[in-house]
Each structure stands twice: as C-alpha cells, then as structure tokens.
Amino acid sequence: MLAVRMAARWQLTAMIRIFDIKAARKIYNPRKQDSYKGDYGHVLMVAGSAGMCGAAILSTRACLHSGAGLATVWSEEICRNPLQTSVPEAMFIAEEPSFARFDVAACGCGLGRSEAALLKVKALLSSGIPLVLDADALNLIAFNNLQGKIPQDSILTPHVGEFERLAGKCQSAAEREAKAACFAHEHKIVLVLKGHRSKIFAPGPVVYENTTGNAGMATAGSGDVLCGIIASLLAQKYTPLQAAAFGVFLHGAAGDFASRELSEEYITAMDIINHLPQAFLTVKNK
Numbered sequence: 261m262l263a264v265r266m267a268a269r270w271q272l273t274a275m276i277r278i279f280d281i282k283a284a285r286k287i288y289n290p291r292k293q294d295s296y297k298g299d300y301g302h303v304l305m306v307a308g309s310a311g312m313c314g315a316a317i318l319s320t321r322a323c324l325h326s327g328a329g330l331a332t333v334w335s336e337e338i339c340r341n342p343l344q345t346s347v348p349e350a351m352f353i354a355e356e357p358s359f360a361r362f363d364v365a366a367c368g369c370g371l372g373r374s375e376a377a378l379l380k381v382k383a384l385l386s387s388g389i390p391l392v393l394d395a396d397a398l399n400l401i402a403f404n405n406l407q408g409k410i411p412q413d414s415i416l417t418p419h420v421g422e423f424e425r426l427a428g429k430c431q432s433a434a435e436r437e438a439k440a441a442c443f444a445h446e447h448k449i450v451l452v453l454k455g456h457r458s459k460i461f462a463p464g465p466v467v468y469e470n471t472t473g474n475a476g477m478a479t480a481g482s483g484d485v486l487c488g489i490i491a492s493l494l495a496q497k498y499t500p501l502q503a504a505a506f507g508v509f510l511h512g513a514a515g516d517f518a519s520r521e522l523s524e525e526y527i528t529a530m531d532i533i534n535h536l537p538q539a540f541l542t543v544k545n546k
Contacts, residue, residue: 274441279460279468279505284543287502291327300329301495304357304389305350305488306367306380306397308335313342315370315395318481318529320347322488323366325536326510328495332362334380356380359387366491368397369484378404385409390494394487398422412448413500417487419454441467450500452490452508454483460505468505472512476519481529486511489536513539 277283292299303323308316316335323331324347332351333343340352359365367384371377373396381400384391391414393401398418401407402425410416418426423436427443430436437459444451444461451461460468490507498506517535518527 274437274467275465276467276469278471279509280471281542283468284506284509285546287498287506288543289496289498290544297329300327301363301492301497302330302332302361303328303491303495304359304362304365305331305333305369305491306335306365306384307333307369307371307484308339308343309370309372309374309377310336310338312370312372313339315481315484316343317346318484318533319366319369319488319491320350321530322485322533322536323492324349324488325533326489326492326507328492332357336376356383359384359389362389364390364392364491364495366392366394366487368394369487371396371400373400373403381406382409385411390500391415392417392487392491392494394418394483395422398426402426407447410447410449413450414447415450415452415490415494415500415504417452417454417483417490417504419483423451423453437461437467450504452486452504454486458508458512460501460508462501468501470505470508470512472509473515474512474519474524476524476527477512477515477532479528482511482515482532485529485532510536510539510543513542 305320307319316333316339320331320333334353337354344352365384378400381397394417427439440451440453440461445463448463453459458470489511490503493503493507514532514535517538518531
C-alpha cells in the first residue's frame with residue numbers, strides 16, 4: 261500500500277519535460293576554433309577485466325568520439341593490448357593513478373565484481389573527481405551498501421535490474437520512477453533510468469524523458485557506449501544534468517540512424533558509435 265501511495269504522489273508532483281531535438285540544440289556547446297585537447301577534458305575510464313575488455317574498448321571509443329580531449333583507461337593488464345590496438349588514441353594504466361590528473365572518471369563497464377574491482381570503486385568514491393557510475397560499479401555499490409558514499413553530483417546510469425539492487429524491488433514502473441526520484445533527491449545525484457524513453461532524474465521535481473532510441477539498441481555493449489558519451493560531455497563542462505540528458509539523446513539518435521540504415525535486428529554497439537556523427541550533425545545543423 262505504501263508503494264502505491266508513493267507512486268501516486270510522485271505522478272501528481274513530477275514535472276515531465278520532453279528532451280527532444282529542440283532541447284538538445286538549446287544546450288549544445290560548439291567547439292571553439294582557438295582551442296586544444298586540454299580544453300575538452302581528460303576522462304579516466306575505469307573499465308574492463310578478463311573476458312570483458314570489449315566493454316572498456318566500447319566505452320572509451322564512445323568517449324573519444326563524443327568530443328573528449330583525452331582518455332586514459334585504468335584496467336587489468338590483460339586488457340592492455342586489446343585496448344591499445346582497438347583505441348590507439350587512448351592511454352592505458354594498470355595501477356591506481358593520481359586522480360588529480362583527471363577531470364572526470366567513468367567506472368563500471370566490464371569491471372567485474374572482484375575484490376580488486378571493489379577497491380577501484382571505493383578509491384573513486386573518495387577521489388573527489390566527478391563520476392559517471394554504470395554496470396558493475398553500481399552492482400558493487402549495492403552489494404556492499406555503499407549508496408551513502410556516492411558523491412554529490414555523480415551521474416548513475418542503471419538499467420531496471422541495477423536500479424532495484426540499489427534502491428529495492430518495485431511493484432510497478434510508477435513505483436520505480438518514484439523511487440528513482442527519491443534516490444536522486446536523497447543523494448543529490450543525477451540518475452538515468454534506462455529503458456524505452458529513458459528518464460533522467462535529478463534533485464527537484466523536473467524529470468526529463470528522452471525521445472530517441474529503438475528496440476535495436478537492446479544489445480550487448482549499448483550501455484557501455486552511453487556511459488562513454490555521458491562521461492565525455494561531462495568532461496567538456498556540461499552540467500551533470502545536461503551531460504546525462506544530452507548524452508541519452510545522442511545515444512538514442514545514433515541508434516536511430518543506425519537502425520534506419522541497417523535494421524534494428526542487425527545493429528550492434530559499435531554501429532551506435534559509428535553513427536554518432538549523424539547524431540551530432542543533426543543537432544548542429546539547425
């Protein structure tokens with residue numbers, strides 16, 4: 261009964277705003293001609309593990325192809341050669357770095373749930389740099405009751421299962437959205453609840469609902485691509501809410517271009533990355 265009342269109260273008070281091409285164009289910040297790579301941020305990608313180096317590759321490629329000036333991957337040694345072969349623009353480290361070097365860290369893609377992975381998550385939670393938390397970073401936070409350690413203004417990008425591990429089981433979509441709003445408010449973070457017409461929650465009554473994306477994007481690695489895009493935008497000095505909403509829009513738009521060209525059944529996460537140019541050009545070309 262409490263869950264029903266919570267869902268009903270949220271539906272009455274929430275202000276749903278559609279995030280469409282007009283909203284994207286309003287916040288888009290074009291690059292300046294008189295600039296260099298340092299102006300567009302250095303992202304630390306904490307991703308990949310044995311058997312899941314591909315997640316680090318996808319998230320890092322997406323990050324660089326969304327405009328970040330620099331990217332360094334902190335991963336297990338086994339991922340060094342695959343990463344530097346697939347993403348030669350990225351740097352690689354296998355030991356804990358000095359976090360002061362970085363503008364943003366994105367953590368979780370293919371990270372695994374080992375003790376070493378947990379130590380990385382704990383180090384980042386106390387690092388003082390802006391965070392994008394996804395996948396196994398969220399699972400490790402949930403399994404170890406670290407929700408209270410999530411820094412203010414972090415961006416979380418859970419799918420339904422990951423969110424319910426963080427915040428508890430929900431009986432309906434309305435209850436889940438109410439809990440997401442409460443979680444964002446309580447922890448003062450931005451939360452992207454991924455799914456059909458993903459919703460972006462932040463402290464306050466306004467919730468953004470995305471308008472792009474399609475069923476073809478329900479494929480392995482799609483979330484890794486989104487994490488990389490959002491981290492890139494955050495490094496380029498978009499606010500956490502802007503980075504999350506604009507990132508979800510671009511991710512979905514790239515997926516829409518890919519599905520129109522290739523079909524929903526065919527597309528993979530790499531196809532989403534390969535269609536980011538069309539997504540950006542659609543925003544730029546008014």
